[in-house]
Amino acid sequence: xxxxKAKSFRGAAAALGIPNSTLSxxxxxxxxxxxxxxxxxxxxxxEVTEVGQAYFDRSQRIINEARLAHEELGEYxxxxxxxxxxxxPADFAMAKAKVWRDIWSAGQGVGSIGEARAAAxxxxxxxxxxxxARVRLxxxxx
Numbered sequence: 001x002x003x004x005k006a007k008s009f010r011g012a013a014a015a016l017g018i019p020n021s022t023l024s025x026x027x028x029x030x031x032x033x034x035x036x037x038x039x040x041x042x043x044x045x046x047e048v049t050e051v052g053q054a055y056f057d058r059s060q061r062i063i064n065e066a067r068l069a070h071e072e073l074g075e076y077x078x079x080x081x082x083x084x085x086x087x088x089p090a091d092f093a094m095a096k097a098k099v100w101r102d103i104w105s106a107g108q109g110v111g112s113i114g115e116a117r118a119a120a121x122x123x124x125x126x127x128x129x130x131x132x133a134r135v136r137l138x139x140x141x142x
Contacts, residue, residue, distance in 0.1 A: 001063070003027065003039065004048055004056045 002012035003023070013023045031038050038052030048056065 001056065001059055003046070004052070009046065 002015050003009055006012040006015055009020050009023055013020045016023065027039060034055075036051050037049050038055055040047045040049055
């Protein structure tokens, strides 16, 4: 799939995070399993065979349908699920520890990663990190 989409083994291998040689062996194994040539390869380029294109088209439809089915399952959830990342100043976190614990335990499907940091640590490091919520304390400019 990725080889056809990327139009190159190198691009597909990079997208999949595997070496070119591994990808080539997997394609060869797939062709051996189905007993048909899916790609015509040379050292410089490849072409998708007619049967390879048909296989790609059908596989793409199946993958899209599976993705859609997975997304539709989310509509049946009534409770939030996942990980909630919150970064907040250490003194504020400690002062409100019971409140945070109650919030985190209320969402049974939500795992939480709470971080409490000293104010000096927050600044630039928070700019580089992904958090769902950040609590910053300070005085508003007049």
